[in-house]
Amino acid sequence: MSSPLTLPPEPAAQRSRSLLLVLGGALIVATYVFLVTVQPTEIAGGMGSAASLVSLVGFLGGGALLVGGILPMLTTSSLVVIPLGIALNIAIGQIAGSLGMQIYLDAIGTVLVAVLAGPAAGAATGALSNALWGLFNPFALPFAAGAALIGLLAGLAAKHGAFRRVYFAPVAGLVVGAIGGIVAAPVAVFMFGAAGTFGTNAIIAVFRSMGDKLLVAATKQGLLSDSLDKIVVFVVVALIVYALPQRAVRQFPFARTHRVLGERSGGRATTPAGADTAAR
């Protein structure tokens, strides 16, 4: 195998930068815990410069460390789908945003990449798409860590079979969305005073009129909207991947080895409908 035209039989072990991953994850968790437990000077005397700074630096820095740890692990086949996941996120998210919808639909690309190429690629897609979207819409920027979390969780859910049946997908979406909503709430509160679209702000207003603190109201709203959003996103992604030709799915080792789509990820699918036609 010393031929110059062939590669060594075993693929070179990908360097893993687990230190960066651990650091990034720890920074994000620490930031969240700090924001929620310390709840620095909620409202009373202005908004506390430390809180917004911590949320920006902690979540962005944590996201950057995660991406730095993930990049060396990515194969070329995962690498080429991340940009298209990012482009899908932004393109569809812009449309949904401009229509003033109550849901964001800005994670379709992230979840799609996570289902096909795994949790690491999904997390990188989420973090980088919010970072890049920040170029067009700066309000997306601080949510990078939350988006990475969505990609990570979607990939793990896919690995454990959430996309093998279409009715599992909304359940997984509900759980992932709830977690994502809880994580995103402090960012929204401390960076922007929970400003969002009219739809999401109306929900916050309801809780505020019942006397909730802003962070509590925003968290409840996050639980509602993000869950609904991720239920729709997961169902849409499930329906898209079921409609993919096998050849397109097979090019992803993750989807193949973990049988992410059930029998659709490997051998020929049994045909679902139409076999009963009256035609000869």
Added chain:
Amino acid sequence: MITVRSESFTYDDGVPLLSGVQLAVGAGEYVVVAGASGSGKTTLARLLAGLVGSDAGCRFRGSITLAGETVRFDGSPADPRIDRAAWSAAVAFVSQGAWGQLSMMSATVAEEIAFGPSNRGVPTEELRRSVHDVAASLRLTSLLGRDPRRLSGGQLQRTIIAAAVVQRPRVLVLDEPFHGLDEDSAAEVAAALDALRGAGTAVVVCDAMLPRSGPADARVLALAEGHPVFSGLLTEARWAGLRRYGIGTAGDPPGLPDGLGSRTGGLGSHPDDGEPTDHAGVRPQDSPTGAGAATPSPVVLTDVGFHHPTGAGESAPTSDTRSDSDTGPAGAGLSGITLTVRAGEIVAVRGPNGSGKTTLLQHLNGLHRADTGTVSVLGQQIRRQPTGTFAGDVGYLFQDTDQQLFERTVLREVAYGPLAAGVRRSEALRRAADALDVVGLGFVRELHPYELGFVQRRLVALASIIATGSTVWVLDEPTGGLDESARTGLARLLRRHARSGGAVVMATHDAAFATAVAHRTIWLDGGRLVPDDPGTDGRMDGRTVEAEPADRRRGLGWGHGRTAGEAQDSQDGRS
């Protein structure tokens, strides 16, 4: 130089392809691998490119010898893995589908060409030098500063070729490099290949048809269903009867006329079936609509004018499938178009790129709305109704049919049209199955559309229109990329539709096809109807359309054909 010996090649559980195929390419040779859709020519191209073992689900048994070194494959997981970076330094590959071969991270053509060497760390000055060298030899110098996503089809294809050969490989393998190109663009690409061959690069072109012209020593390997059926010189291949394997010659008319009536049961009943096609201008429907004036003509355009909204020009549908379609950045609008298409009539719309052909076609189903004048389809004037409401009456075949496919089986895909038109589900599925039988795809009903080849996918889109039962068929470059049998089949279907009282309007660059199938041809230039072909030298002399020299269609101009330079001259010469 490079030799492929294939004992067998299998995709998944499929039938073995390429059994007993051997192809050796020597330095500076020109080899055409010809075969209809599904013949295995793409597989052979990918073997030459060293793309083996990289796609999961393929098993290759055989060997590839490159520059004296033999790599052996047994179809087992222990097979060697080819180092594609090293391989491509000797054998460059240009596959189908332009977008997948752009890195998408280059803002200019020059950066895209430089992408490979810059990955290998070639210093900037040397990078610029080699980019300029290769650009000069492929006549790309003036395009180096352009955005690769905004090029015409021929320019894009030459950019991709330049990016593949900037490392000076000894062999260049191209899979259907002329697919979707009009004749001038094809001539540009052919001239580029000619220039590379002049510099000593061997060229392997995989195509569905034999080129009309080529270098005197060009060789042909013809494949049919994975087996070699001919190997020899191009000059001999033309007379080797390859048509029975579905391999025609570019620019020939579709194999319609002789024996058609007797062979095809369902189609043979009509009296004009056996009629020779070359009476085109005067032929069928001597009494156009049986019902006389009672039925209105299916398509009536009266003094239609249209301008592309400013700014939308850039975003207008042009980019995909390297279409040199008419609505490019400088896409013409329309002015003063008056056209009536009678029932039973097939009208070809022709004209140079950017003349407004696609724009005109898209007025017929409401994708574009006329600024002035009126458009009526089946007696109903198109005003502000949603575009989707015309789908039942007007079947539209896009140049890039893949943009329409979204269902997971062919049958469901075809059934969508009738369902959207309000037909009951069981009836829609029955119609879909019938339509698939009509286009000869009944046996792939339950497959995913993307598991079919390009040609079959286009037939699926056609079957959709048939199943919907639309009276008016509007087809944009329907023959682009089709192989011989599909092209002939399409001709037959169009004539059958016309005989049953339908109307067909098609934009096409395929002169021979238009001549054989259409009852009349209208010419567009700059968004206006012109009396005759404005784009060609010697065409203003009033000769009829039928006299069109067939070799204009695909100017694979080696030696005596038209090169890009000559094409340029002739364009300059008109006016």
Added chain:
Amino acid sequence: MPRRRTLNPLTELLGAVLLVVLVLVVNRWEFSLAVLLLVVVPAVLVSGQPRRIGVAIVLVAGPLLLSSVLLHGLFFPEGRVVLLDLGPARVTQEGLVFAALMGLRMSVFTGVLLTTAMTLDLPDLIATMTHRGWNRKLVFIIGSALGLLPHVALRARQITRAQQARGLVVGRGPLSRLRALLMVTTPLVIGLLVDASERNHMLEARGFSSSGPRTSYLPDTDTAAQRTGRRVATVAVLLFAAAWLVIGAVA
């Protein structure tokens, strides 16, 4: 008319980020207002495309500001000074002040970043990243995603037209919209994945997996002075932030 460039895009981007950090650290409405009036507004005016950038800022920040004023102006249970009682909703002075402060901060945030982003020379930025030896995978993802964006949007429009030609009429109900979304995204995703699979082969053939630094066709517009400047500015802002926060905590 693009303005003359003196700074490398990487320097511009870092400058914008540091400015945002400063605004967050100082956290005084006087400072935010000063940045808005003295930095953002002049930058937009000399950008050569004031109208385009102005419209973008209004489009991005406007709805947020408005909904923020409605939310905090009407519902602010912590408010003590009630200006107007509307039953469940109460207009309070504290709420309005909070909305104004947040609105000012959001305007600065949007203004600084959007102005920088919309005047950024992206090819030059990618080239600088390459010249500075950034991870080639990261540079590819960023460059390719930005390059794909207009392509994806264009393709989505084309597919929408193609599906309309087949009879797609988007209704008002959520199910009809979901169906339309699927009809457009499915062919879009399939096409993009087919491309990506081909691009995978292309990257390998073009030596993307090789180790060692990449080079760029574009010249390096970065200078040693700017590199030093970026480091100094980063350290200075960090030191200032630490000092400001410590002083604030002590005081």
